Amino acid sequence: MRKVYLFNGMSLDGFFEGPGHNLDWHQVDEEFNDFAIDQLHASDLIVFGRVTYSMMAEYWPTPQAIADDPAIAKLMNETPKMVFSRTLSLAGWQNTRLMCCEAAEELPRLKQLPGKDIAIFGSAELAEGLLATPGVIDELRILVMPVLLGSGTPLFKIMSDKIKLELAGVRQFGNGNVLLTYTIP
Amino acid sequence: MRNIVVTEFVSLDGIIEAPERWSLAYWNDEISRFKHEELFSHGALLLGRGTYLNFAASWPKQKDSTGYANRINSMPKFVASTTLQAAEWQNTQIIHSNLAEEVALLKTQPGQDILVFGSPNLVHSLREADLIDRYQLLVYPVILGKGKSMFQDGLGKAELELLECRVMGGAADSSGSTDTEAADSEAVEGDTANGGKSKPGGQRRKAVPGAQVVLLVYQPKH
Structure with a gap:
């Protein structure tokens, strides 16, 4: 069965974004891009919440993105996408479906269909709700970056129940980023 | 110059409270060896009040064949607290005020590096004063959802350098x-x-x- 994984960056002090959706502390280099390309090749659906969708939809189709990161831009633009939102009225990014149903119900159904892995990129608010529903997210891929932001939005919010994980892999990048991969049993 | 080394058991969501409740199931020889070598290669402990009180209530009663309890009980200890009146755990001094100055002074004195366990409020103050030289984090495969975080909100940004990344007991x-x-x-x-x-x-x-x-x-x- 295809799996649903959540991929997000996190500062060592647990923030996925600095104040004002700030992501300028993300370190992107060739090694990361190679990883991102491999990850996209193994995925045939990318799922977003509204905020991450809007940021990515504003960036990846632009001539600048296509010039700076042609391989990733092509994959991001061409891979089928879903954005789960009750407030968006239009999702104009190429190959995107606007979903107004519950992601926690839709994703388990999609997992039953044949295909490659299903990615959730960023989308911390959507992910928070999905994490609270057992059996939706199969794997966490957290890229821990060597920085203390001091303030921002925590990746993991307060939850009533703890979630036990199983370490599936650790990858150290040359720039000091560490990718921690966990399965959710 | 002695380094201040913050060492923590931490969940994936950054929580360090009560590790005895969630970390013991994952204990293995490599973690044991690491913690042993860590204690024996450092010369003093610097603790916040809460962690100090927990440790002081438990360690003096413990004995073990590896010498860990003996070492932690006998080594010099400093507890940062504005309210603590007496520190009865052997070889403990209280830092009542001027924490940043006192710790900066401590760092200039001869001796091995100084370990900070737990102590989230102290870690916050030390980070604010830019006195931390190293973070050694054992990251556990659990999202706890609630509890005291290692890092508290409200400080500026600090860039770090990754010195080591290792799976404990893994296929290193x-x-x-x-x-x-x-x-x-x-x-x-x-x-x-x-x-x-x-x-x-x-x-x-x-x-x-x-x-x-x-x-x-x-x-x-x-």
Whole structure:
């Protein structure tokens, strides 16, 4: 069965974004891009919440993105996408479906269909709700970056129940980023 | 100059409260060896009031064959507290005020490096005063959802340098490199997932059963 994984960056002090959706502390280099390309090749659906969708939809189709990161831009633009939102009225990014149903119900159904892995990129608010529903997210891929932001939005919010994980892999990048991969049993 | 080394058991969501409730199930020889060597290669403890009180209530009653209890009981200890009147655990001094100045002074005195366990409020103050030289974090495979976080909100940004990344008890010495994408197939020799291209500093490890804890060591960039 295809799996649903959540991929997000996190500062060592647990923030996925600095104040004002700030992501300028993300370190992107060739090694990361190679990883991102491999990850996209193994995925045939990318799922977003509204905020991450809007940021990515504003960036990846632009001539600048296509010039700076042609391989990733092509994959991001061409891979089928879903954005789960009750407030968006239009999702104009190429190959995107606007979903107004519950992601926690839709994703388990999609997992039953044949295909490659299903990615959730960023989308911390959507992910928070999905994490609270057992059996939706199969794997966490957290890229821990060597920085203390001091303030921002925590990746993991307060939850009533703890979630036990199983370490599936650790990858150290040359720039000091560490990718921690966990399965959710 | 003595370094201030913050060492923590931490959940994936950054919580360090009451590790005895969630970390013990993952204990293994490599973690044990690491914690032992850590204590014996440092010369003093610096603790916040809460962690100090927990430790002081428990360690003096303990004995173990490795000498850990004996070492922690006998080594010099400093507790940062504005309210504590007396510190009865042997060889403990109270730092009542001027924490940043006192710790800066402590760092200039001769001796081995100084360990900070737990103590989230103290860690916050030390970070605010830019007195932390190293973070040694054992990251556990659990999202706790609530509890006291290692890092509190409200300080500025600080860039770090990753010094070490190791799965405790894991396949750290394995020659073949594997990664998560390859985890479902046979172990991959070289980086076939990347067309055989070498990756700078790219060490990939697939976890083995029983090896669930990741050691991350950082120092601030200055």
